[in-house]
Amino acid sequence: MLPDFLRPLVLSGPSGVGKSTLLRRLLDEFPDRFGFSVSHTTRAARPGEEDGKQYHFVPRETFLQLKENGAFIETAEFSGNFYGTSFQTVRQVHDRGQRCILDIEAQGVRQIKATSLNPIYCFISPPSLKILRERLQGRGTESEASVQKRLATALKEIEYAKQPGIHDLVIVNDDLERAYRLFKRIALGEAANGDQLPPLDDDV
Ligand code: ADP
Numbered sequence: 001m002l003p004d005f006l007r008p009l010v011l012s013g014p015s016g017v018g019k020s021t022l023l024r025r026l027l028d029e030f031p032d033r034f035g036f037s038v039s040h041t042t043r044a045a046r047p048g049e050e051d052g053k054q055y056h057f058v059p060r061e062t063f064l065q066l067k068e069n070g071a072f073i074e075t076a077e078f079s080g081n082f083y084g085t086s087f088q089t090v091r092q093v094h095d096r097g098q099r100c101i102l103d104i105e106a107q108g109v110r111q112i113k114a115t116s117l118n119p120i121y122c123f124i125s126p127p128s129l130k131i132l133r134e135r136l137q138g139r140g141t142e143s144e145a146s147v148q149k150r151l152a153t154a155l156k157e158i159e160y161a162k163q164p165g166i167h168d169l170v171i172v173n174d175d176l177e178r179a180y181r182l183f184k185r186i187a188l189g190e191a192a193n194g195d196q197l198p199p200l201d202d203d204v
């Protein structure tokens, strides 16, 4: 069995909570220790995103072909697009001796639980639903319709996360500096405990 600091780390949490922000900081600070699991997606690249860096951006036909060929550990349909983690991506990170970090949504978490990957599951939580909506809108990457769709999905992800035993750890991304300090210690295997999940029962 892998020691905790080498077990893959699965980050999940509602869209807009700050997963990529936390991850980017970690990968910038420790480029050799951690490797990001670059997923495949059929969604369009956002300004600034590069193929092969944040995602492998592929057409739907390519994605479906890869899926049929058994290339993916898990896949999901999210907000009208497909996303998937390939075996090859995770293997490459592992072969470099790095801790592999996955950023995936809840359908993927469910599927990973049925594999032998044995990761640590870490849920990134917003301090409140109101703040989640503000971040999603403030990022400026989504249309209002897409924000609404992502918020509706967020409510389902949060209900799933509230069930006991789904995640090993919670990080509340309230103050970015505080959340990053905790995330870093968890990723380095220096902290075994996270935050308490907030009630998240305010009006969106
Ligand atoms: P995700 O990857 O979970 O969808 P992002 O990392 O893109 O989310 O963050 C969504 C938005 O929230 C971005 O504009 C980001 O700059 C901002 N953000 C992230 N963390 C915080 C924080 N702790 N406080 C305030 N804004 C934040």
Ligand code: 5GP
Pocket (backbone or CB within 6 Å): 012, 013, 014, 015, 039, 040, 043, 074, 075, 076, 078, 083, 084, 085, 103, 104, 105, 106, 107, 108, 109
């Ligand atoms: P975004 O379009 O904002 O980059 O990502 C939307 C959602 O898809 C996020 O919750 C993100 O965690 C999730 N996601 C990204 N890659 C994958 C993947 O390979 N598998 C699954 N299941 N979810 C993913």
